Amino acid sequence: xxxxxxxxxxxxxxxxxxxxxxxxxxxxxxxxxxxxxxxxxxxxxxxxxxxxxxxxxxxxxxxxxxxxxxxxxxxxxxxxxxxxxxxxxxxxxxxxxxxxxxxxxxxxxxxxxxxxxxxxxxxxxxxxxxxxxxxxxxxxxxxxxxxxxxxxxxxxxxxxxxxxxxxxxxxxxxxxxxxxxxxxxxxxxxxxxxxxxxxxxxxxxxxxxxxxxxxxxxxxxxxxxxxxxxxxxxxxxxxxxxxxxxxxxxxxxxxxxxxxxxxxxxxxxxxxxxxxxxxxxxxxxxxxxxxxxxxxxxxxxxxxxxxxxxxxxxxxxxxxxxxxxxxxxxxxxxxxxxxxxxxx
Amino acid sequence: xxxxxxxxxxxxxxxxxxxxxxxxxxxxxxxxxxxxxxxxxxxxxxxxxxxxxxxxxxxxxxxxxxxxxxxxxxxxxxxxxxxxxxxxxxxxxxxxxxxxxxxxxxxxxxxxxxxxxxxxxxxxxxxxxxxxxxxxxxxxxxxxxxxxxxxxxxxxxxxxxxxxxxxxxxxxxxxxxxxxxxxxxxxxxxxxxxxxxxxxxxxxxxxxxxxxxxxxxxxxxxxxxxxxxxxxxxxxxxxxxxxxxxxxxxxxxxxxxxxxxxxxxxxxxxxxxxxxxxxxxxxxxxxxxxxxxxxxxxxxxxxxxxxxxxxxxxxxxxxxxxxxxxxxxxxxxxxxxxxxxxxx
Numbered sequence: 001x002x003x004x005x006x007x008x009x010x011x012x013x014x015x016x017x018x019x020x021x022x023x024x025x026x027x028x029x030x031x032x033x034x035x036x037x038x039x040x041x042x043x044x045x046x047x048x049x050x051x052x053x054x055x056x057x058x059x060x061x062x063x064x065x066x067x068x069x070x071x072x073x074x075x076x077x078x079x080x081x082x083x084x085x086x087x088x089x090x091x092x093x094x095x096x097x098x099x100x101x102x103x104x105x106x107x108x109x110x111x112x113x114x115x116x117x118x119x120x121x122x123x124x125x126x127x128x129x130x131x132x133x134x135x136x137x138x139x140x141x142x143x144x145x146x147x148x149x150x151x152x153x154x155x156x157x158x159x160x161x162x163x164x165x166x167x168x169x170x171x172x173x174x175x176x177x178x179x180x181x182x183x184x185x186x187x188x189x190x191x192x193x194x195x196x197x198x199x200x201x202x203x204x205x206x207x208x209x210x211x212x213x214x215x216x217x218x219x220x221x222x223x224x225x226x227x228x229x230x231x232x233x234x235x236x237x238x239x240x241x242x243x244x245x246x247x248x249x250x251x252x253x254x255x256x257x258x259x260x261x262x263x264x265x266x267x268x269x270x271x272x273x274x275x276x277x278x279x280x281x282x283x284x285x286x287x288x289x290x291x292x293x294x295x296x297x298x299x300x301x302x303x304x305x306x307x308x309x310x311x312x313x314x315x316x317x318x319x320x321x322x323x324x325x326x327x328x329x330x331x332x333x334x335x336x337x338x339x340x341x342x343x344x
Numbered sequence: 345x346x347x348x349x350x351x352x353x354x355x356x357x358x359x360x361x362x363x364x365x366x367x368x369x370x371x372x373x374x375x376x377x378x379x380x381x382x383x384x385x386x387x388x389x390x391x392x393x394x395x396x397x398x399x400x401x402x403x404x405x406x407x408x409x410x411x412x413x414x415x416x417x418x419x420x421x422x423x424x425x426x427x428x429x430x431x432x433x434x435x436x437x438x439x440x441x442x443x444x445x446x447x448x449x450x451x452x453x454x455x456x457x458x459x460x461x462x463x464x465x466x467x468x469x470x471x472x473x474x475x476x477x478x479x480x481x482x483x484x485x486x487x488x489x490x491x492x493x494x495x496x497x498x499x500x501x502x503x504x505x506x507x508x509x510x511x512x513x514x515x516x517x518x519x520x521x522x523x524x525x526x527x528x529x530x531x532x533x534x535x536x537x538x539x540x541x542x543x544x545x546x547x548x549x550x551x552x553x554x555x556x557x558x559x560x561x562x563x564x565x566x567x568x569x570x571x572x573x574x575x576x577x578x579x580x581x582x583x584x585x586x587x588x589x590x591x592x593x594x595x596x597x598x599x600x601x602x603x604x605x606x607x608x609x610x611x612x613x614x615x616x617x618x619x620x621x622x623x624x625x626x627x628x629x630x631x632x633x634x635x636x637x638x639x640x641x642x643x644x645x646x647x648x649x650x651x652x653x654x655x656x657x658x659x660x661x662x663x664x665x666x667x668x669x670x671x672x673x674x675x676x677x678x679x680x681x682x683x684x685x686x687x688x
């Protein structure tokens with residue numbers, strides 16, 4: 001029998017933890033029966049939900065922890081005082097080699113800080129970044145965007161690093177040899193935007209990366225590039241504005257329906273489209289922000305996720321661990337950095 | 345007979361100028377027969393379109409100009425070499441007192457730079473900002489956001505100034521005495537985000553402004569605040585991501601329809617909702633970015649606008665000129681700044 005893939009799960013991370021997390025694990029196990037889950041958190045609560053969802057005893061092992069990192073904890077405080085937490089222990093399982101990846105829906109800043117300390121950054125990487133997969137106008141084509149909030153301020157070198165890591169990540173996920181990379185800016189002309197972005201553009205043009213130039217907020221989901229690179233502040237604003245706009249549209253449609261009985265009746269006939277669109281854009285399907293640049297696979301699940309959302313984050317972690325993501329990023333980065341150095 | 349309101353129009357500004365601009369003027373005149381338009385641009389082209397749309401001779405006067413500011417021109421170059429352009433001349437009509445407001449769909453950077461030089465900034469204002477009105481989840485409630493791209497980098501003082509100008513602007517537009525102001529950040533906790541934003545928050549808390557705290561990209565259109573304040577880079581990214589997401593959703597729905605004949609047939613029944621939603625979210629209805637902080641009303645129409653889009657920008661200019669926006673911002677800013685100074 002081949003060795004089972006092991007995933008460490010912070011069962012206490014997220015607004016509906018541990019209930020929603022265990023539902024996600026159940027769903028992930030049903031689809032990946034060769035995966036084994038280490039569940040970190042309050043033993044009694046975990047057991048209760050394991051029974052409720054009917055998770056097989058072959059699927060998991062519980063590591064009892066008494067401490068939980070709260071959403072309001074400062075990352076620096078969490079790192080200092082949270083070493084008995086489910087989050088810290090789950091990350092540690094990757095470092096010790098017991099698990100191949102860790103998933104948490106808890107405090108993003110704390111998860112990033114702990115992951116950096118426990119797993120360490122890859123050689124050659126200055127700043128790890130949060131990356132996520134997002135939908136585009138074209139079915140079957142996704143876009144990877146980073147950084148989504150790990151680094152509020154970035155210099156040109158950081159942006160170039162994000163571009164390299166993003167490209168490697170996209171290649172691993174979708175098999176595209178030379179993903180098209182764009183830099184997020186506020187205009188497509190070369191003279192636009194901030195100094196550090198213009199500098200990063202100059203470096204990327206003389207690099208092995210398939211660099212396409214500046215893109216604007218409008219183009220993120222347009223499918224013209226595969227990887228969108230930005231500082232963590234603008235990236236976070238863009239991601240959340242995207243989510244907010246989807247919500248705005250839903251709300252507007254709901255309001256319009258309320259005002260007209262005819263429209264409400266008619267809407268029943270369009271359920272098939274609504275479902276298709278929902279499936280394509282469901283934020284839960286894109287759940288699973290990845291911390292790129294670490295010595296280990298650490299996946300952030302959305303704090304407000306339900307079971308389906310956590311399942312997608314777990315599935316992302318499983319896929320990346322199976323493909324040995326970190327080793328491949330390391331090799332590829334070395335390759336790119338070496339070739340860049342030589343060209344200089 | 346009362347004195348007619350006069351609006352200066354850069355007839356050559358925008359992708360479909362002068363055709364779309366003149367269509368907008370025709371529409372604006374039909375709804376505001378007491379307004380007189382000064383049309384700056386190529387006389388022959390303007391006359392051709394004036395005839396085509398049947399604009400009354402009582403509605404306008406043409407000022408022939410031979411130069412046009414291009415979308416690709418650098419603002420600094422436009423200011424230096426573009427003094428015979430339709431844009432410069434139209435702005436100048438406000439300075440000379442001939443017109444009460446200027447509208448252009450041309451190069452944003454050039455329009456801002458020229459407006460600053462020709463009109464000057466209001467006393468007490470360090471950096472003018474671009475503001476726009478956007479829809480929210482609630483019908484009948486709009487949100488004003490600034491800066492949308494005039495200042496890629498801002499310090500705390502700039503953000504505070506934007507908050508004040510935005511609040512005055514909102515009050516004038518919608519009659520809300522104390523508009524709720526939020527600062528765009530990447531988390532709602534006080535420790536999140538960039539230094540300058542935290543500093544601005546501190547100043548705003550001890551100010552006459554009805555300051556509500558940090559908001560995130562998700563909240564921009566949620567209706568929880570009336571004014572969203574951000575630096576020009578993040579604001580521009582947010583605005584364009586919002587537009588891009590609406591486009592993404594439209595594309596996704598179209599694709600879903602293509603794949604299913606049944607869905608396509610069903611969709612006919614939902615046209616009434618689709619129209620209502622479109623009306624509420626139509627970016628053309630929100631056209632008209634305003635340059636706040638200048639000694640004169642200068643409105644930017646979207647470059648890609650059609651006649652309806654330009655009409656909305658013209659209508660915004662007409663409304664603001666009628667309400668004597670600049671004088672009111674000046675008085676209110678003085679009031680707020682004085683009271684802030686005294687409290688210090």
